[in-house]
Amino acid sequence: MSAAREETPLRRLARDFARSRVAVIGLAVLVLVMLAAVFAQVVAPQDPYDLAQLDIMDSLQPPGTAGGAGWTYWLGTDDQGRDLWSAIFFGLRTSLEVGILATLIALAVGVAVGMLAAYAGGAVDGAIMRLVDIQLSFPAILIALILLALLGKGVDKVIVALAAVQWAYYARTVRGSALVERRKEYVEAARCLALPHHRIMLRHLLPNCLPPLIVVATVQVAHAIALEATLSFLGVGVPVTEPSLGMLIASGYGFMLSGNYWVALFPGVALLVVIVAINLVGDRLRDVLNPRLSH
Secondary structure, three states, rough: OHHHHHHHHHHHHHHHHHHHHHHHHHHHHHHHHHHHHHHHHHHOOOOOHHHHHHOEEEEEEEEEEOOOOOOOOOOOOOOOOEEHHHHHHHHHHHHHHHHHHHHHHHHOOOOOOOHHHHHHHHHHHHHHHHHHHHEEEEOHHHHHHOOOOOOOOOHHHHHHHHHHHHHHHHHHHHHHHHHHHHHHHHHHHHHHHHHHHHHHHHHHHHHHHHHHHHHHHHHHHHHHHHHHHHHHHOOOOOOOOOOHHHHHHHHHHHOOHHOOOOOHHHHHHHHHHHHHHHHHHHHHHHHHHHHHHHO
């Protein structure tokens, strides 16, 4: 009985999450990827964007080749002599930065808009949701392409474009959850106590809407990373001076049929691993946080 009393919601969440070995493996891979991205300057043997460390004579070296700088190119090099192992670490940093920051900005905007729509109701709710419906009716990549055509290239521009694409998902999600919670007794009690509207929304409604938001945000991080890679591959994302997995794939695409497959293959595998790991974690969180799916 005492152990049951001491069990916190966080411990219960961790215990239920750990029941899926696949999700635990995905989480472990995701943690390793994030550590490698954060400490890229330490774990990478080469700064692939420091021209002083590049040797054009080492360009297009196959995996396992010993380089002139004293280290082995385990994943080979690209046409500029960059060590792909190091370039992937730096590319992971940019891709994760774009995906996480875009998701956080979109989450903040979407939660504010969706909560306002659910709490206000009436014409405000109708106007906001029609705007959400209009945005969701267009392909995300089309909106991102239009925004980047207006804003130009740059990591900050990509983050703004992805946030503008994603906020509608969070607005619809939080509105649906808030509409259900708004009819419950604790909200009526808060209104009877004449609590300020912003306190009711932030202190009472929002905490009970977090589970579906966490799941959507986790999945949308993977979607943002994939969309950034697509935009960079098309040449409208991050500039060539900024490392990202999409840019690495784009620079190696032209060598796919020339026998130098590794230039695009290994960055593509890294992108696939990151997206799969995030989706595994998100799927497990959906099962754990949704009481209707619990067994």
